[in-house]
Amino acid sequence: MPELPEVETIVRDLQKRIIGRKITGVTVPFPGIIANPVEEFCKDLVEAHFERLHRRGKIILADLSSGATLLIHLGMTGRLLLVPSSAPFEKHTHVLLNLGPDEHLRYVDVRRFGFLLTLGKNEVSNLLEGKKLGQEPFSIPEQEFCERLSTRKANIKAVLLNQTVVAGIGNIYADEILHRAGINPLLRAADLRTSQVKRLYRTMVEVLTEAIERKGSSVSDYVDASGRKGRYQDYHRVYRRTGQPCITCGTHITRKIIAGRSTHFCRVCQPFTKE
DNA sequence: GTCGATGTTATCAA
């Protein structure tokens, strides 16, 4: 489940290792994972150098010397791995980029919810605008965050998962952020008091920052580009801790489907009442 | 054989 901290970890790891390097060949064992015509995709990539690597929400963006940008979304189970060419060929490997004779950048994705795509410069901003992707949690001003929540009548859990409100939060971090803020996931966003929204803003930044420091959460099969697991799962206070005692008050953690997703929270620390 | 895991989007309804 790559969310913002996992994607950020992958980008930072790869920045050190692929900037300036040339893509000498492209193989696409499963073309269905490529969102533009495969011929175009390969043409944009072959012989191009990686010039810049960055992230927008959960999307990885690689600017290439060909003028194109390679855009990668990992979906639920996508993994981007930088491995020796001789590394065993994993099942569900859908794309291979040769970086010279010795190394591969491989895209592996069991459930195939992810995708890869090459776009021109303008097309990238068009796509992000078209998706109406929200601001980054680290750059949205507090006041704007408050304003965006104030018009939302959906429950706060759904609003945090909504990528058009703020980009990058998924199921794990939505639960962790709400617990730390002491806010019940079922409360409507617009009903939250200003003090609650401010606390939510602060804990959002705190939780995501700490998760990045711990290199993300490895709850299913997440690993970074070097195959290393994250450690933030060891610091989860609610996510997948159903029935276990709340770190704060000892009450057992409740699990309930909210916004169509497994939601974990403490009934006592996150009461269903406004302050 | 069934269910649960989740990011995104299509679809429908208001």
Add this chain to the structure above:
DNA sequence: TTTGATAACATCGA
């Protein structure tokens, strides 16, 4: 037009 609720997608492991 916008928003919200829900199902569907895909595959594996329990």
